[in-house]
Amino acid sequence: MVRGNFHFGYKAAFMFWSLVPFIFASQDMKDSISKAREAEGHLHEGPLRLREVVFVIQSQRNSFHVQRAETLQADLLLQTDALQEMPPAVLMLHALSDSEGDWSVLPLLPYFSSHFGRNSSWIMFLEEETNVNMEKLHSALKKFDHRKEWFLGKPLHDDESTIIHHYAFSENPSAFEYPDFSAGWALSMPLVHRLANKVQKEPLKSDFTIDLKHEVALYIWEGGDGLRLTAVPELCTLPGHSTRSQHCATTVGVHPPLCGVPVKKEDIFVAVKTCKKFHLDRVPVVKKTWAKQAAFLEYYSDYADTSIPTVDLGVPNTDRGHCGKTFAILSRYASDAVPKTDWLLIVDDDTLISLPRLQALLSCYNPREPVCLGERYGYGLGQGGYSYITGGGGMVFSREAVLRLLASGCKCYSDDAPDDMVVGMCLSALRLPVTHSALFHQARPDDYAKDLLAHQTPISFHKHWNIDPIAVFHQWLNDDVDGSSQTTAREEL
Structure with missing residues (x-):
């Protein structure tokens, strides 16, 4: 009503x-x-x-x-x-x-x-x-x-x-x-x-x-x-x-909200989804850019490679969807196998992200609430559908959200089901809100209007297609220690 x-x-x-x-x-x-x-x-x-x-x-x-x-x-x-x-x-x-x-x-x-x-x-x-x-x-x-x-x-x-x-x-x-x-x-x-x-x-x-x-x-x-x-x-x-x-x-302001001291990097556990065929090209980009910003990070693959290292979750790799892998990550996060943190970040191996900016943004959210944060998409909204966090830009969950999701018994209908959409359906059934932030991006900077990005301090972009991902990271997501970051430049546009 x-x-x-x-x-x-x-x-x-x-x-x-x-x-x-x-x-x-x-x-x-x-x-x-x-x-x-x-x-x-x-x-x-x-x-x-x-x-x-x-x-x-x-x-x-x-x-x-x-x-x-x-x-x-x-x-x-x-x-x-x-x-x-x-x-x-x-x-x-x-x-x-x-x-x-x-x-x-x-x-x-x-x-x-x-x-x-x-x-x-x-x-x-x-x-x-x-x-x-x-x-x-x-x-x-x-x-x-x-x-x-x-x-x-x-x-x-x-x-x-x-x-x-x-x-x-x-x-x-x-x-x-x-x-x-x-x-x-x-x-x-x-x-x-x-x-x-x-x-x-x-x-x-x-x-x-x-x-x-x-x-x-x-x-x-x-x-x-x-x-x-x-x-x-x-x-x-x-x-x-x-x-x-x-x-x-x-x-509008160009800076994202800051509601206090940024959350500590030790309060965020980072899960990177990858597979054997991308170990040699995508994983090195993660390591050369934003992985060093994380306190706790694991790479989840279909193959245990000690040189990275990766964790084999026992879920076969799929060409699309990856629902089985994501739900295995959720279960592992809630177990004693990894450090206990307030927040879980799940990203693809071709996601570029600024963890310091995420830490600042998370200062505004209460981890004791069931928070599910990222770029919000919708499916069938005009006909009683549901919202979901699109996975490529990064999916952020409070521990409370993960525990409620797992306790509900909601699960994948197949390993290759679209993980972000299945999670969205589960959240809708539980009446847990999907929280949108325009600072997460499912696509590359070139896919967005220049005037839109001019008043943002973005947190993430996605895809390595037809770009130099390391250059994109340093242009858009890396806050240089000398203060010459792109944020200041964009503020003057």
Whole structure:
């Protein structure tokens, strides 16, 4: 059942109670109130008012992310109060219903249309880390006629066709633009109504949700019959302290969150999945780059090679899937065979990762909670499917998550089943959330928009195909001791 989540703080709180009869009234009463207000000229006439904007924070169920979303929510309402405006609705995406697919946004369009269509002009989506200047955002939105269809955002484009976008627009990848969610993006209510009708009449077709921002833009574009993204210069991903951000209504920071002292490397056990045929080419890359950053690391293979060394888990190698191997790793981690740590990191032998950056990020998470962290994908989300951590970017589990997963008895249906998807199905059955971080990457740097990576401090990339993996590691993931890391360079972009 869909449920609203309205939280209003501090001085703005008293204004909320004037709206309570409207929010919680019966549908007939809502219709009556709306008609009366429209007759009085309070809605959709004259300048746009902030209470006509519905803010949707693309939040997550993990406690750290709930706290971040609540902080943003309170800030938006305090700013609105300071502007002497009536408070808008500020929703948390994860709290709107119990459906796993809500983070993919499209299934919720009918809810937005029916609950806010009569009284609102815009649905404005924000990420937890988006910093918002409400006065500048208000001014930016007023430039657009909300009675027409608009799809607003900061545009990204691909420089070359990429696997994460199914090689779309291969003849001219830069021709198609999609929004950078970090900058915020908006839909006018007429567009929400039309898309909501489409969602209700036509089942969402895509089985996989891989890069939501691109897939949302494709859905709205409708093969050329729909709407393209309109660029809004005030929606930015510049750092808030940048001199070039003075015109910006939204800004973001380039540094990942740090919630205290980074976790010790001794608190992370690293499991590298490999096989005999990659012992001579992929394993040396791991050893030359990031393996030296780990305190506890084991290579798991189908062949025990003492020169590396590797551990043979007794699971035959498969050309794909590797579910049997991953579940054997989970069982070994929970046993006395390896050092007891708070965190387990499982990566492929062609994953490039920064363990110091991971240590900093993990300072924000409680290992006593069942945390499952990485780059989130979805399968069949429009039809009651599930989320999963895509394995190539790295799968991070708290010890509590591993113990609950193993205790459930959930297991592979075959050794070559897709390990990340099977784990996702198990987590969904246990109602354990998959926590997304955009800093993990299933593909290579070249597969992502340059403007997107410009405001990230990435934690991982995946695949050695058509690149020099050692050079990529040093360019993107290695924080040099002399302070000349790429993070500083990207901050100035």
